[in-house]
Amino acid sequence: MHVVLVADHAYINGGQAKVVVESALGLAARGHAVTVFAAVGPADPRLAEAGIAVVLTGQTDVTRTRSLARFGVQWLWNAPAAAELRGLLATLDPRESVVHVHGWAKALSPSIGPVLRTCGVPVVFTMHEYYLACPNGGFYDYQAASVCARKPGSLACIGHNCDSRSYARKLMRVGRHWLMQETGLPESPQAIITISRLQREAILPYLPRDARYAEVGNPIDAEPLGRKGAGTPGDFVFVGRISPEKGPLLFAEAARRAGLQAVFVGDGPQAAEIAARYPEARLLGWKDPAAVKTLMRAARALVFPSVWYEGQPLTVLESLALGTPVIVSDVCAGREAVRDGVSGLWFRSGDPDALAASLRRLADDATARAMSDAAYDLFWADPLTLDRHLDGLEGVYEGLLRADPASAGDRATAAALRPPAARAAAPRAL
Template identity: 40%
Template structure:
């Protein structure tokens, strides 16, 4: 089997890129030939150094680094980017069995779908966000700091000043969504959801005979070891971009109210205001290996209090794998992995609820019990790279069987059954 993994970056600069890179590696280790198409020029993660992975750069640039008028037009339909993608696919020495798309919003635009469908290949897309349905991509209203309840592209949706940047960006994104719906019309697309909440929410937003929905957990690249000792840690820790929609401000407020220090690893627009708070330490971005070395020694628990319907922040899974309790927003897809009161707490992203959860973690013995249970339950059914790859391969085989398409295995045509 030969799979093309298409993403905009080849380094783990965010959750989607991290999953794309790790998926490619997991597939290669499972014996699948992988071509990794990197849309935007830049470095590559060492995980992509594998005999079964061929990496190809498309030479694109980030749309939003281009002049404003050019960015707006290319965001709607980047014909040149689509042409480069098509040429790269046509130049492959072995025709792929399936194309797995992880990102398309930073350089590829909706034109990516026309280039993919024109090749007559099955296309699967992992839904790391809501861009296939929602113009601003997160189904969240930045103007009201609350999840959206509007029907995407309805009159009320188009009129809503919900974009995190400006009304102009909203108009461009509405235009992009219209172009996207046109590109997807009457073409089959297999959708891979990373959490049960995404299946329910996006399944309701993306309906029709062209869509087929699948469910696969994200990979968690954590080596099994002894659980951390959260009783020794003192801080409520947060890892990620420091924004309101991800709830970074809620962590600082609730930790202070609970009498615990707050530790932030990441950067973003709230950084200056967080640094100004007493009892708050901001370390900035850290190398992946350094993150968990820090947290295993200093964290009492990990907080992921997203205000938006986040599909599955990887930090939650990694914390459980390390034996650290998690306090997760009940709006986050990852909360389905947290057993309330057993491995952590699932709460609304509100100061009072978070304060109560953090205060409960002030009891060192309870934190220790929660951490031990988190570690035991996670490793009873871990989301390892090999488990993730096996689940993906099963999805690919179902897709190929449904299309009646032959698949290639070790350079030979094999049955899709």
């Protein structure tokens, strides 16, 4: 079949783009024709090497602009990208082609909605975040530093500033959300792929009642290195962007209360504050992927204190694959991969004392070694490999092309494509 992957970026700048690039390479290796359509380049050079067509609109994204006012036209309605996507999709044979959308909120905008609705080709969405339901994409209130309980688009939502920067920016988000809904972007996919159970529960009340769902886990880039052995466990490590929704200040405070050192691998807007308020913490900055794996493999535990839902945090799964237990917030989807008290620990989200207690528990070397062995064994007993991910995608694609939802079957991580019998209960915070 011919698969067109639609994304904001054609290079790896985070977990979403990594899934796009790796699935493109994997699908091409299985003999499918693959095209990557994206706004922002440069394209990962491996795509061209694999014979994958790349269509770039040559634009920027919201994270690179210095002025949202100047970027606003593209952010609200990216007409050039819509026109180019329409031209590309018009060349496809709908009997053997699928359009798979991974991202649109950083650069492509809601303008792709009408294109997708009228292209005549089956459309699949992977929900890496929550933009189809929530104006800021995360059901997260940056001002309160907690999950947001307001109904998206309600008067309570519109009247409250949940944005990380300003209320004016929040209102722009609300306007774009309204535009997205009016132009039918949420109705464009024939199948919606979710990557965690929590994510599906959170988003289900806000999408069309007849939407069909599948669960396809993201692939994890890891090799079975074996158990760590009997050596002394290392540090408590945070890996990722040091920003409010990830809970880095919570980790630093909990480590201080526990009398332990917090180690941070990454950078972000709260790095300087941590350095100033918690001089005992170690901030290592960004590292290349190989160095990150080495640090995670040597760690006593990965600390993942995220205070928003997340989608399917790849760092949590990569840590488990390396035999490193995970201490994870009970509000985020990362908890689904961690067996509490066996391969890691859950702690009450936003509570530094609860996190400190978990740190103290894993400060015991015997406990850390036992959880390390369990983390490794449980992950590799049923690993989220690239092949498993591709099996799931092919099951979803083939089900749509055959116009027979049951044909998606139970292939790997793909659930049967079917509309839910009733609305699932939303998470408690919603």
